[in-house]
Amino acid sequence: MIDGASLAAIGHVLAQPQTWFLIAVVAIAGIVRGFSGFGGALVFIPLASIVLGPRMTVPVFFLVDFCTAMPYGLKSMPRASMPQVMPMVVGSWIATPFGAWVLSNMDPLALRWGTNILVLAMLAVLISGWRYHAEPKPPVSFGVGLVGGVLGAAAGVSGPAIIAYWLGSRSPAVTVRANIMVFYALAALGTDAAYYLRGLFGLEVVTYAALAVPLYGGGLLLGARVFRGSSDRQYRQAALALITFSAIVSLPVFTALFH
Numbered sequence: 001m002i003d004g005a006s007l008a009a010i011g012h013v014l015a016q017p018q019t020w021f022l023i024a025v026v027a028i029a030g031i032v033r034g035f036s037g038f039g040g041a042l043v044f045i046p047l048a049s050i051v052l053g054p055r056m057t058v059p060v061f062f063l064v065d066f067c068t069a070m071p072y073g074l075k076s077m078p079r080a081s082m083p084q085v086m087p088m089v090v091g092s093w094i095a096t097p098f099g100a101w102v103l104s105n106m107d108p109l110a111l112r113w114g115t116n117i118l119v120l121a122m123l124a125v126l127i128s129g130w131r132y133h134a135e136p137k138p139p140v141s142f143g144v145g146l147v148g149g150v151l152g153a154a155a156g157v158s159g160p161a162i163i164a165y166w167l168g169s170r171s172p173a174v175t176v177r178a179n180i181m182v183f184y185a186l187a188a189l190g191t192d193a194a195y196y197l198r199g200l201f202g203l204e205v206v207t208y209a210a211l212a213v214p215l216y217g218g219g220l221l222l223g224a225r226v227f228r229g230s231s232d233r234q235y236r237q238a239a240l241a242l243i244t245f246s247a248i249v250s251l252p253v254f255t256a257l258f259h
Contacts, residue, residue, distance in 0.1 A: 018051035019211070026064070026212040030219020033069065035226055040065070040216070042123070045156045046116055052208070054111045058103055058156045059200045062191050063209035065184075068217045073185025079178035081171065087138040088162075088183055091145025092152070093190035099153025100194040106154075115155040116251050123244055125161070135170060145187075153191050 025047045033040030041061055048057040103111070144165050152158035162183060166176050195201055 021051060022048055022208065022212070023215060026215045027219045030068075030216040031223040031226070032219075033216075034220035034223025040069075041156045049112050049115065053108045054115055054155065055103060055108055055200070056205055056208070058154075059195050059205045060208045060212065061156055062188060062195065063201065063205065064212045064216050066188055066192055067209070067213045068220060070185045070188060073181040073183075076178040076181040076185075079174055080182040081175055081179060082182075084136045084141065084171075085179050085182050085186070087141040088145035088148070089186045089190075091142040092149035092158075092183075092187040093145075095146040095149030096153045096187075096190045096194045099150040099155075100191070100198050100200070102150070102154040104198050104200065111155065113251075115157060118151065118155055118157045120244075120248075136165070141165075145183075149187065149190070152187065153194060158187075 025044055029040045029044035032043050044061050045054070045057055048060070052060070106114075144161065148158035148162050151161065163180060166180050171179070
């Protein structure tokens with residue numbers, strides 16, 4: 001049951017002018033994710049951190065992703081190669097508590113700089129076309145999962161590393177896509193649990209996430225529809241351009257432009 005103090009806190013969130021900036025960011029992030037199959041976090045987290053800070057933005061994103069994209073990932077399990085996926089998931093679960101600790105304790109400005117630098121570095125990997133071309137092996141998958149768990153829980157930017165690893169596989173495209181979606185769904189369970197135990201899902205986080213879910217979900221549907229009318233080259237170029245723009249304009253040196 002929501003008491004008067006809770007209603008006041010919710011009203012405070014709704015009254016903030018930054019809320020409407022966040023609405024636009026959430027919608028664009030959902031469109032990018034539905035359009036390209038990745039990149040929602042790379043748009044949402046750098047831009048939303050301008051007004052919310054990373055310590056609130058990253059938990060908001062994971063709650064939103066839990067409610068919107070996770071069901072699609074779990075539905076992909078029959079098409080995924082679980083012996084390939086699970087070592088990475090286990091590595092992610094082991095590393096996630098450390099990433100959550102970094103998010104809870106690191107200076108917000110330093111974390112914003114670190115997040116943006118990571119986003120730009122991982123974008124460079126995606127744009128370069130580099131891929132891990134050997135067949136996925138459990139020890140390597142486990143190690144990639146460890147890295148992804150830390151980066152994902154601390155800054156929400158594990159995606160490009162995971163994608164670059166899987167796209168080099170000789171497995172059929174349908175299997176690779178399912179592997180990626182299932183990994184995100186299962187890894188997010190560990191991240192959400194770590195955030196809950198660290199008390200990162202406060203009332204403001206839940207309120208922002210509740211507002212974002214329908215917008216992000218609508219963006220996913222719209223992006224998927226636009227994708228059906230685009231070539232492979234067009235959609236990748238458009239998605240990478242949007243993510244690059246978001247990472248650059250959300251650098252802390254440009255923060256004054258948004259106030």
